[in-house]
Amino acid sequence: MSHQVFDLFLKATLATLEMVFASAAIAVIFGLPLALLLTVTAPNGLWPSPVIRKGLGFIIDLTRAVPFIILLVLLIPFTRLLVGTALGTGAAIVPLSVTAIPYFARIAEVSLKDVDPALIEAIRSMGATRLKVIWSVLLPEALPGLISGLTVTVVTLISASAMAGVVGAGGLGDLAIRYGYQRFNTGMMLWIVGILVLITIIVQVSGNFVAAKLRACLEIYG
Numbered sequence: 001m002s003h004q005v006f007d008l009f010l011k012a013t014l015a016t017l018e019m020v021f022a023s024a025a026i027a028v029i030f031g032l033p034l035a036l037l038l039t040v041t042a043p044n045g046l047w048p049s050p051v052i053r054k055g056l057g058f059i060i061d062l063t064r065a066v067p068f069i070i071l072l073v074l075l076i077p078f079t080r081l082l083v084g085t086a087l088g089t090g091a092a093i094v095p096l097s098v099t100a101i102p103y104f105a106r107i108a109e110v111s112l113k114d115v116d117p118a119l120i121e122a123i124r125s126m127g128a129t130r131l132k133v134i135w136s137v138l139l140p141e142a143l144p145g146l147i148s149g150l151t152v153t154v155v156t157l158i159s160a161s162a163m164a165g166v167v168g169a170g171g172l173g174d175l176a177i178r179y180g181y182q183r184f185n186t187g188m189m190l191w192i193v194g195i196l197v198l199i200t201i202i203v204q205v206s207g208n209f210v211a212a213k214l215r216a217c218l219e220i221y222g
Contacts, residue, residue, distance in 0.1 A: 008175060013195060015089045016171035019164070020157045022093045027100035027153055032146070034060065034101070035108035036134065044117065046130040060102040068099050068160050092169030096160055104153045111145025112138060144214040151207025155200055162196060172196055 038056060041049040066074070072095045076086045079094040115138055123137050124130075139146075165173020176192045179185060 008179065009191065009195070012170070012172045012175040012192075013199075016158070016161050016173070016196075016199070019089055019092050019096055019161045019169070019171055020154060023096035023100050023157050023161075024104075024150065024154045026093070026097040027104040027157075028150060030097075031101045031104035032108055034105040035112055036138075038105070038109045039112040039138070040130070040134070042113070046120075046133060060105055063098070063102040064106065066099075068095070069163055071095055071099055072164060087169070089170040092161065092164045092171070096157055096164065099160060100153055100157055103156060104149060107149035107152060108142075108146055111142040111149055114145060115141040141218065144211045144218065147207060147211040147214060151204060151211070154203050154207070158196060158200055158203070 034056065038053060038060075040046040041053040041056075043050070063071075075095045075098060079086045079091050082094055083090050085091050119141065120133055120137055123133050128136065161169070161171050162173035162176065165171055165175070165177050172192050172195060176189055179188050
């Protein structure tokens with residue numbers, strides 16, 4: 001592999017990692033509060049509210065139902081308004097984040113709902129406020145599941161970032177289109193697939209390891 005080709009791979013890999021992890025961070029920042037809101041407004045939640053839950057759930061499910069490649073095109077005007085361009089790594093973070101937020105929100109909601117209701121009731125019976133229950137019980141107990149959900153989200157974003165390369169988003173997907181597919185370079189395509197698979201494996205193994213350690217800690221100290 002020549003120095004020039006190595007530089008192409010390195011820049012594309014770093015761009016992919018930037019897109020994926022920036023989008024994942026945004027998904028957590030906005031998706032976790034949505035998941036909490038869905039959980040606490042459930043019929044047996046801390047603040048039951050069928051109207052809020054159904055309305056928010058409908059919006060989240062509607063966004064999740066749109067295929068990423070279509071969402072990518074639909075958001076071009078919004079992306080241009082936000083970052084000034086619809087091309088490049090920075091621009092790709094916008095649609096990736098929009099698709100990741102509702103995805104992570106639903107996964108996080110499942111983890112939050114799996115927290116033992118008896119534990120929540122026990123804490124509340126001791127006089128803890130509802131906010132205290134969220135910070136002291138709900139989030140800590142759901143943390144292993146949240147890490148697992150984030151891992152799945154990151155893996156999904158890796159695939160989506162490759163698709164974003166079709167419209168010039170940069171990263172490994174863009175490299176595959178311009179230097180692999182359009183130039184009939186099978187070797188280049190195989191290298192890119194290998195890198196994407198390697199990144200996915202590293203993320204999956206790391207996420208599973210952290211989640212397992214957290215579960216073990218909860219069993220010991222919980």
